[in-house]
Amino acid sequence: MPPRQLTPRRLVLNAERRFRRARLVYGHGTDNARDEAVFLVFHALDLPFNVDDATLDTAVDAARAAAVEALVQARIDTRRPAAYLTGRMWFVGHEFLVNEHVLVPRSPIGELIRARFEPWVEATRVRRVLDVGTGSGCIAIAAALALPDCIVDATDISEEALAVARANAARLGVADRVQFHLADIFPPPGDPYDLILANPPYVPQAEYDELPDEYLREPAGALVAGADGLDVVRRLLAGLPPRLGADGVLVMDTGATSDALAAAFPRLPFTWVELEHGGDGISVLKRSELVFD
């Protein structure tokens, strides 16, 4: 019997089966074996995600098939998130460069960016934005693209991450409006911000120690924040008052540590955002609601 022709459809099915058998863990842009297989196979074959059905059944040549095989096997052998293998990830409809110095973009803050942060702010009045812990720059850059009249400051303590963020800002055409700072939480003092965005590290150390391999391939400094996960958030909140304008708003992603956050700051009336596309842990806090004992 002649060997069965390799097609994109067969390569995806094969990768999916092997991913299941290898018990990979997802959560870096996909949440199941099929989508992970599509992400990697389509990347190796240069196919768009909206490819037509007929293309899925055309023959793939040996060189392309070998490229697919290399990616699929690397995903299984190294447990690296797929985005580190392709060097790319999509966020709010934009393609970002990523490497192992940055978190793989996935914050549900993306949904608020798509809505231009309404109803939490009046989008046309936002002029100054700060993104704390910018990583790949995904939130800062997507916010700059969604709000074309604003300027954005973005901080990170990782120089390697800032190099990736700067490259992304240049690629996406906002380098003139997004300024990156190597800084601990806040950039040097300046005018207050209308909007402060943060997806800070928030994983408690003991939880981090139990995470699957895929998460341990990301920079520890992007995830872990002390015993209760609140080390960075606590300092962010303490330094917030002078940095937020009178009508300013803080939008923060604290994921699974949100209950601990609410318990640690019982007097802060966080509004927890209900997201249409799933995910939780996004809070909104107005400058006028900042009350500390």
Ligand SMILES: C[S@@+](CC[C@H](N)C(=O)[O-])C[C@H]1O[C@@H](n2cnc3c(N)ncnc32)[C@H](O)[C@@H]1O
């Ligand atoms: C959870 S990642 C978020 C990255 C990016 N904003 C995103 O959503 O994909 C947290 C980022 O905060 C940075 N970071 C950690 N501690 C920081 C601090 N004290 N000040 C500024 N950035 C910090 C890490 O280097 C990492 O890039």
